[in-house]
Amino acid sequence: MDAAIVVDRVHYVYPGGVEALRGVSLRVAKGEFIAIMGENGSGKTTLIKHFNGVLKPSSGRVVVDGVDTRKAPISVLSRKVGLVFQNPDHQIFSETVWEEVAFPMRNYGFPEEVVEERVERYLRIMQLYKYRDRSPFLLSLGEKKRLTIAAVLAYDPEIIVLDEPTAGQDYLQKEQISGIMNLLRTMGKTVIVVTHDVEFVVQHVDRIVLMSQGRVIAEAPPSKALTDPSLLARARLMPPHLARLAIQLSRRGVYSLSGYPEIGDVVDQVLKRWAR
Amino acid sequence: MTSPLQAFKYTRKDTFLDSLDPRSKFFLSISLLLISLFTQSITVQLAVIGSTFLLVAAAKRLRQWVPTLQAITPLVLLIFAVNLLFSTPPSLAYAALMSLRFLAVTAAFSMFFLTTTPDDLALALEQSGVPREYSLMFTMSLRFIPTLAEDVETVGAALMSRGFKLDEGNIIKRAKNYVYLLVPLIVYEVRRSLMIAEALEARAFGASEKPTRVKELKMRARDYIVLAASLLASFSPQIIMWLGLNPP
Structure with missing residues (x-):
């Protein structure tokens, strides 16, 4: 499969002298859905800022859809890679919710009727259409987060990078974001999420990239990564409840762990043992 | 963006200037300022910059101080x-004097901020009778x-991530572009200051x-x-004159 993003031995040192990335190599295939996980300060956000050229590697290189990020401006790379920042307050500035979503499309010179149609569609998907004439600064944190996601999805980049999309969202809103993730998958988009939300990861991603201290320490499908306690401990993550339960049960010989456990399967096996 | 701002950032070191009371250091900078303001002589301006250079060198802060001067060039x-x-x-001498004066004043105050912790600064202000609210506002x-x-960098990156060409076009276009940056920045900083105010009150400030x-x-x-040396230096032109010598 073609590569959407290739990260090749990238080191990044911040102007203050902190080395945030220490030799990261990673390949993301087109249409793949990956999660980057790891403790705070492990370099996740620094890494994703390399994908659209906001940061350029101190050494090594990042190639996005065949383009070396050092050789293209952010405005060009952003057309391919849509980046939703962690803090919505850093990116919202328009007078109305509508204008906020229209802004990138206007920058890329979309025809006005396309802008109108897309803004309406994505505001409806994100359930923000009723706020279209309001100031985005008056929205709640969760609404602002959805607004920034809508603003990126509307201009339809091939690769979508989301930094903590579910942070500050309640259960229902998380479900909505999950729905959008499924939509992106059916559209064949390449999606990269940075998150601490293990439940979300189990539901959506093909592969987890675990980071610690500026390095990638493991890459594995969720079924493997999230049921390996020693690996998760190194990335300072807690396995999901179901995985923890399954690990405990399998240690006691009540359940045989293969792949990511399914709740029905766990119950069945336990009941079977019970009956004997 | 960050380099000129580094100029006023304190770094901990153990030198003679660091060991001084912030008030006497402030007085030292003020006297350098006064000398610079009350002279029409280019030689004296150069002397002010030169002596500041020596003081900063003695305080081992040249590495931060020199980039400041470069940044304000x-x-x-x-x-x-x-x-x-x-x-x-039109006078070449007058233009040189004014620009050197600006350089001298910045150099002197950069020296003060590079060698004084914000905490010491707050203490000095309070002990000079400035109310707590104001000294806190200043240090904060x-x-x-x-x-x-x-x-500024994050907001700029967020704008460019959505196809905005922040650093393109002529100088007027670029200046206009930065207006876009101001809106989220002001909103964000106002919010932050409200949060700080709440946090202060929650910890019984006032x-x-x-x-x-x-x-x-x-x-x-x-x-x-x-203090005595600064005072003497401030009046040095008058003293030289009084001694019957021609001031430079």
Whole structure:
């Protein structure tokens, strides 16, 4: 499969002298859905800022859809890679919710009727259409987060990078974001999420990239990564409840762990043992 | 963006200037300022810059101090150009004097901020009778300069991530582009200051009229020596004149 993003031995040192990335190599295939996980300060956000050229590697290189990020401006790379920042307050500035979503499309010179149609569609998907004439600064944190996601999805980049999309969202809103993730998958988009939300990861991603201290320490499908306690401990993550339960049960010989456990399967096996 | 702002950022070191009371250091900078303001002589301006250089070198802060002066060079050149164009009659000497004066004043105050902790500064202000609210406001605004610089970068990156060409076009277009940056920045900083205010109140800020301090500033012998030397330096042109010598 073609590569959407290739990260090749990238080191990044911040102007203050902190080395945030220490030799990261990673390949993301087109249409793949990956999660980057790891403790705070492990370099996740620094890494994703390399994908659209906001940061350029101190050494090594990042190639996005065949383009070396050092050789293209952010405005060009952003057309391919849509980046939703962690803090919505850093990116919202328009007078109305509508204008906020229209802004990138206007920058890329979309025809006005396309802008109108897309803004309406994505505001409806994100359930923000009723706020279209309001100031985005008056929205709640969760609404602002959805607004920034809508603003990126509307201009339809091939690769979508989301930094903590579910942070500050309640259960229902998380479900909505999950729905959008499924939509992106059916559209064949390449999606990269940075998150601490293990439940979300189990539901959506093909592969987890675990980071610690500026390095990638493991890459594995969720079924493997999230049921390996020693690996998760190194990335300072807690396995999901179901995985923890399954690990405990399998240690006691009540359940045989293969792949990511399914709740029905766990119950069945336990009941079977019970009956004997 | 960050480099000129680094100029006023304190780094901990153990030198003679660091050991001085902030008040005497401030007086030292003020006297350098006064000398610079009250002389029409280019030689004296150069002498002020030169002596500041020596003091900064003694305080081992050259590495931070020199980039500051480099960073303000465009501004110095602008002052030079404006004064050359608008002085009547156009005078090269006058333009040089004004731009050197600006350089001298920045150099002197950069030295003060590079060698004084914000905490000491707050103490000095309070012990000079400035109310707590104001001294806190002053030190906090200093404290938030690097944070603000970081926010500017993040907001700029967020704008460019959505196809906005922040650094393209002629200088007027670019200046206009930065207006876009201001909106989220102002909203963000106002929010942050409200949060800080709440956090301060939650920790009983303002509960007592005049809170006591664990650390109190004390002037020592070396401080009085610096004070006397600064005072002497401030009046040096007059003294030279009084001695019947021609001031430079």
